[in-house]
Amino acid sequence: MLKLFISQRISRKQVLLKYKLSRVFFSSIVTILLVLFAVIYFYSVPLINAKVYETERNSSRMVLNNVVDLANKMKLSLAAYQREALDGHKRNMKSVIDLAEVYVAGSLAESQLNQLTPQQAYTNLYEGLRSFTYGNGSYIWIADQKSTILSHPDPHFYGMDASNLRDSNGELVFPTVILKARSEGAGFYQYPWRRLGESKDVEKISYVKYFPEWDFFIGTGVYIDDVKQGTESRRAEVITDLRQSIEDIVIAETGYLFIFDEQGNMLVHPNDNIEATNALLLKNPMTGQSILQELIDVADTGNELIYQWDRPTEPSNYIYEKLSLVRYIKGLGWYICSSVYVDELQSSGKLLSQRIMLIGLLALFVAIILALLFSNWVTYPITQLAAVAKKVSRGDLTLTSGIKRQDEFGVLGIAFDQMVTQLRDNITNLDLTIASRTEALVKSNQQLQLSMLESKRVQQQLMQAQRMNAVGQLAGGLAHDFNNILTIILGNLVAAERRFSENDILLKKLEPAIRASRRGSDITNRLLAFSRRQPLQPCRINIADLIDGTVELIKDSLPSTVVIDTYFSSRLLQANVDPSQLENCLINLMLNAKDAMPEGGEIGINLSCIDIESGTNFDEPVVPGKYVLIDVIDRGCGFTVDAMHMAFEPFYTTKSSGQGSGLGLSMVFGFIKQSRGFIHLSNRTNGGAKITLLLPLLAYKKLPKREDKDDNSTNDSNFTDKLMLLVEDDFDVRAVVREQLISFGFNVIEATDSDEAEQLITAIPNLFGMLSDISMPGSKTGFELADGLLRQAPASKVILMSGYVFENDKRLNNVESIVLLRKPFSASELRCALDNAVKESTNTIDKDA
Template structure:
C-alpha cells in the first residue's frame, strides 16, 4: 500500500494541509478583490472601447480634412494646367499671326470662340478678361462680351477688376470670390487661378466652385460612416452593450437598434429624471463621469427598472457625440462567473492533488526515466520524440519545456527549409520580372566582365545582332561584333577598363536604313576599386537626329526665303527705273538709227530679271496668289498638249488619275501651271537620252493615324483633305547633296544653263498654298516629286469676271496724286502718267501725300507705293483717301508683293507689281 510508507504519509498530510489552506485563502482573501477588480476591468474595457472608437472617428475627421486640402491642391494644379493649355493655344494662334497665316483679329476671334466652347470637370470653363474688365471670352451668355467692371461681390468690391489687378500685379494669382454657375442664378464661393499675358493685353482664368470639393468631402464622409457603422456593429461590451453616435441636434447617426438608428431622439425622456436623454448625454460628455439611468431589456420590454451606464465623448471637428451603453448587472456578471469558476477549479484541484499525492512517490521516478529515454532519442536525431510528461510539478515543467524545445527545434528546421525554398522562388520570380523589364526598355543593355565576356544582354541588344540573347551569354565581344564595330569600340572599352565612363555616337545600317545610336560605357568596381564589369547602354537617336536635321533645314530655308524676298523687293525698284527709262528711250528716240539694236536686248534682259524676281518672290512665299477651286485633272490634260510640243519626242508622257470624286485643289491656277511646267522641264533635263515622264493625281485624306505613313515631307503633314500630285521621271535622279539643297534659289546641277529657281519657285508656291512637298530619288534611279495641296469642293455658281475694255478712255484732264519714296522710280512713273495724258502731283511719302490731299479738289486717282518711310504706309494712305474722296480711284504699287487676302478689316485695292509697263498702269487707272 502506498500509505504504508511514512514518507508518503507525511508528504500526503502536508499536501492536504497546504491545499486546504490555499483554498480557504483564495476564498476569503481573493474572491472579493477579484469581484471588484473584474468589475473595474469591465468598466475600463467599456471606457477603452469608447476611446478607441473616438480615436477612430478622430482619424476619420483628420483624414477628411487632409482629403479636403489634398483635393483643393489637386484642383489648383488642374486649374494651372488648364490655364497653361489656354496660354499654349494662344501662343500657337499668335505664332500664326507672326508667320502671316492669320491676322491678329482672326487669331483673337478664334481664341475667344475656341476657349468659350471648352468645358471640363463639373461644367467648369475658361474665361478671358481684358485689362479694362471686359469679359472677352465666357461660356455664359450673360457675361460673354460684357463689361464686368460693375459686377460686385458680397462685400461690395468689384470682382473682375480686382481679379485682373491681382493677376497683373503678381503675374498669376489664386483669387476667391462668389460667382454663378452656368445657367444658375445664385452666386457660390469660387476659387479661380488667373494668369496675366501682358504680350496680348488680357488675363486668362479658370476656377472651381468650392461646394464641389465639399460635396466630395461629404461623399467621403458618408463612405467612412458606412465603414464605421459596420465596425460598431461588431463591437460588444460585456454581453449586450454597444456603441452609438449622434450629433448636436440629437440626430442618431449610428445605432445598432433599427428603431433608434437614423431618428431624432431629442424627445426621448429619462424615466427617472423626466429630462431629455439626449440633453443629459450631452451634459456628461467629456466629463469622465458615467451617466446612469433606468432602461428596459429586450426580454423585459417596457419595464424600465434595469440600471444602465453610458460614457460619452464629444468630437468637435465633426460635432459628433460618441457613447457606450451597457447594463450594470452584465458588468457584475463577469466577476460572479469568475468567482464560481475559481471555486470549482479549487475543488477539482483539491481532489486531484490528493490523488496525485498518493501516486507521487511511485510516479516520481517514472517521468525521469521517460525524460532520459526521450533525450537519448533526440540526441540520436529523432526530432519527433516527445516525453509525454504533462504533470503540474517541476517534472512536468521540465518535461513540457523539453518537449517544447524539441518541437520548436523541429519547427524551426522545417520553417527554415520552407523559407529557403520560398526565398529561392521569389528570387527566381524577381529575376524573371527584371529580365522582362530590361527586355522591354527602349535601350540596348549588356553586361560584360573584365575579360570582355557577356554575362547579360537584353532582347533589344540581341536583336541588333539578329540572334537569340541566350546565344550571346558567355561569348566575348570580339566573337559577336563585326570587325569594324569591334575596332571602333575597343578604344572606349579600354578607357572604361581604366575606370573612366565613356559616351559616344555610333551609326550602322540595319535592314537598309541608317541607325544612329548614342552609347554609354559604365565601369563597375569591386570592393578593391578594380573594374570587374562594364555596363553598356545604347539609345536609338535616329528619329531625334532626323527631327533636328529637318528643323535646321526649315530654319535655313526660312532665312534664305527672307533674304530672297528682300532682294526681290530692292531689285524690282531698280528694274522699274531701268525698264521704264529703257522703254521711254526706245519710244522717244525710235528714229535714231541703230539705237533699237542696243535698247531691245536691254529691255528683254530687264524683263527677264523681273521674271527672276517673281520666282524669288514665289520661293519666299510673297508671291500674290489668287486661289480658287481648280480641277487639276482637267488642267493637266490641257497642259499635256503643250508639253508634248515642248519636250523631245524620245520622252513619253503619261497621266493617271483616280476615279471617283473630282480632283479639285484650292490653289492659284497660273502658279500651279508654272510649277508643273517647271517640274516637266527639270525632268526633261534629267533625261537627255529620253525616258518616261508620268503625272499622277489622287485625293488623299490624312488622319492622325496616317501621319507616320506620310513622313518624309518637308514638314509634318497636318490632318486634313489633300490632293496629291506626283511627277515621276526615269532620269538621272538626285544625289544626297542635291536632295539637301534642291529647294535653294540659284542652286542648279545644270552646267552652264538654268537659273536654279525652278524647284525653289515650286517650293515657295506649295508652301504659300499651305501644302507640302517631298522628293523621293536615288542616283541613277529617277525621281518622284510629290505635291500635297489643300483640297476644296467646286462651287458651280462661281463666275469668272470679264476683263474691262479701255476703248474711248483717256487720261486727259485727270489729276493723279503719286506717292513714291524712291525718286528714280517716281520719275519713271511720272513720265508714264504724263505720256498717258494725266496730270501728276508728286509726294515722297504718305505724310506728304495727306498734306497735299486737301488742296486737290479734282483728284481722279491715287497711285501709291505700299512700303514707304514715315508713319503711314500705302494701305493706310489708301484708306484715308477713300474716306475723304470716295470717288477717287486707288492703285497700289510695290516691289515686295503683298497678299491682300490676309488683310482683315480693310478695303482691297488694285495692285501693280514692279516693274510694270505704262499700258498696265493706264489699264489699272482707266479700266
C-alpha cells in the first residue's frame, strides 16, 4: 500500500509544492527537523564526549587506586618484616648482656681465687671485655655513675670521662643514658654514635643495664643502618612484585603506571631507558621545571597534572597533552603515577559521536522525503477548501467543498458544507437576534447601575454606623469619668447646703452650683444614652398607650399652631423597652418637629407592624423579623445633606447658638440601638422630614394593671449603728459617699478594690449590707462581689453604683435583690436606694420562705 501511495504522489509530481501552503508546510517541517537534529547534536554529542571522557578518567583513577591499595598492603608487610628484624636484634642484645653478666661474675670469682686485689681484678675484667665483639662491629662497654667509660674497644674512649661528651647535635650522650638507665631500669635507648674506626655519627640503639652489686652499667648496641640493611632485600622483592603487577596494565590505548621515590629514582617504568635512573633532571617542556617535582606537588591533592609530552613514535615532539594523577605511599616514600594521553581518553567519545552523527543524517534524509510527500497529501484538501471559502465569503452560499475522503479532511469538508447551509438559514434571523440582545443588554446595564448605587449607599450606611459606634465609645468613657467627678461635686455641695442652711449668702452661691451640677449630670446622661450605656429598665409595654400618654403630656406645651395627629394600625403592638426613655425619645422628636415648623403645622405619629425579610434602608442592615414601626413626620423644610449625615453625632445642631445642645437626636439614636432597634432619616417628597424607628415586636400578652406607687412614703428605715461595706476605687468619691452613709447612722468600713472587699466579706460575718462600684480594680466585678455576699448572708442589702449601664449577669444568683444606683447621686437619692434595698431584701426572703 505504501508503494501505491508513493506511486500516486509521483504520478502527480506536477502538483508537488505547487501551492503556497504546501511549500510553507514542507519548509516548516524541514526547518523543525533541522532544528531538532541540530539541538540533539549540539546537546547530546558534547554531553556524550564529556561523559565518555569522564568515564575514561575515572577508569584511570580506579586502576591507580587499586595499585595504591596493593602497594599499601606490601608496605604493611614490609613494615612488619622490619619490626620483626628490630625485635630480633633486641633479643640478641639482651642475650649479650646476660652473657656479659656471667662473664663478669666468673672473672671476679677467679680473681678472688687467685688472691688478686680488687683493682687488679677489675682491670683484668675491663681488658677482657674490650676484645669481645659480635655481628657487624657490635661490642660491649662499661661505665660508672659518673659517666666514666671503664671498658671500651676504642682506645680513644677507654678510660675517658664522658660526662661532657656530646654528639653531633650538641646533646650529652652518656650522662643522659646513665641517668635514664638508673631511674627507669634496664631498657633500650637510641642516640647517635660513631662506628669503630670511623668519625661520623650514625643512629644507634643500645640495651643498657645497671648492676648495683658492682656499681656500674653494662651496655651493647646495634646501628640502625645494620637493621635497615636486612630489609633492603625484602624491599627489592616488593618492587619486583609491583612491577609484575603493573607491567600488563594499559590505560586507554598506550597509558601506563610508573613509580619513583622521594629522591627521584625511577623504581618502575615501562621505558627501560628511564627505569633505574634518577629522573629529577627531566624537564616539563611547558614550564621548564622538573617534571617529577610537579608530579610530587599534585600528589594526593585530587588534582591532575596536564603537560605536553612526545609520543614513542615521535620522540622530542612535545606537542601531545598528557594527564597524570599521583598518589604518595607514606612509609615507603614512593610516588605511584598514572600517565595517559588526553586524546586517547577522548577517542571513544569521538567514535561514538561520529556514529550518532551518521545515523542522524540518514534519519534526517528519510524524514525530509516523507515530509515532502506528507505535506502535499495534507495541504491539497486545505487549499481546495480555501478556494471554496473565498467564493463563499463573496456571497455565493450555493457552493460545496467537494472533498470526499475517509479521514479527518473528509469530516472537515462535510462540516464546512453544513456550516455554509446553516449560515444561509441563519443569516435572515441575525438582525432580529442582534436587536433582541441589544435591548436585553440595555436593561441589564440599567439594573447593574441601580445595584451599584444601592451597594454604595449600604457601604456609606455601614461606615456611618462604625463611625457613630466609635464616637459613642468615646462619649461613654467621658460620661463615666464626668459622673464620678459630678458625684464628688454634687455630694459635697449638697452636704454644704445642708450644713450651712441658715447662711443665706452662702446658699445663694451653692444653689446655682447645685443646679449646674445637675445640668452636667443631665448632659452626661444624654451622652450615656448616645453611647448606649445608660441604665435601662426595659419591660413589656403597649406602644400605642405610651404614645397616647406622651402626646397628652406634651400637647399643652406646644403652640396652638402645631397639631399632633396619630394613626395606629393596631393598638395591640408591644415591645420590650424602657418606657420612660422611649417617652423621652418621642418628646425629643416632637420638639424637633415643632422647631422645624416655626409658622406651625401638623406633626404626624404613625404606628404599624412590619415584617422585614431584607432591610438595608436604615442606619445598618436590619435583621430579618417582625418589628414595631414608628414614624414621626413634620411639614418643615426637611433635612439638608449635611444634616442627614451629621444628625446623630453628639453636639451637632442646626439651631442658632444657645437654642439647642445637639444631643437630642444622638440620645434617640443611642437609646434605639441600645434597645436593639434601627433608625432612618428621610425627606418627604411633598416637603418635611420623616424619622422612622424600628423596635423588635413582642407577641401580644395582656398586661397586668399597674399599681400606683405611694409617692408620699417616708423613709422609716433605721440604719443606726449598722455596719456597711463601701467599695470604691476613687478616693474622692469614696469620701463623699462615706460621709453620706455616716449621716444616715451607718458604721462604714472601706475597700479600694474587689480583692480587699472579698477578704472583708469573708472576715466580717455581720455586715448589714454593701454599697459597691460595679467596675473597679481587682479580680471581680460588683455583681460577683454581691453574689458572694448574698451567698454568705442572704439578708444583706446590696446597692451597686455605676457611671453607666451594666446588664445584670444572669449567671449570678439573687440578682433581683440588688438595687442599681446611677452616678452622680445626692444623699436623698442614696437614702431612697437604701430603702429600696431593704424592701427588695425583705421580698426576696419572703419568696424563699
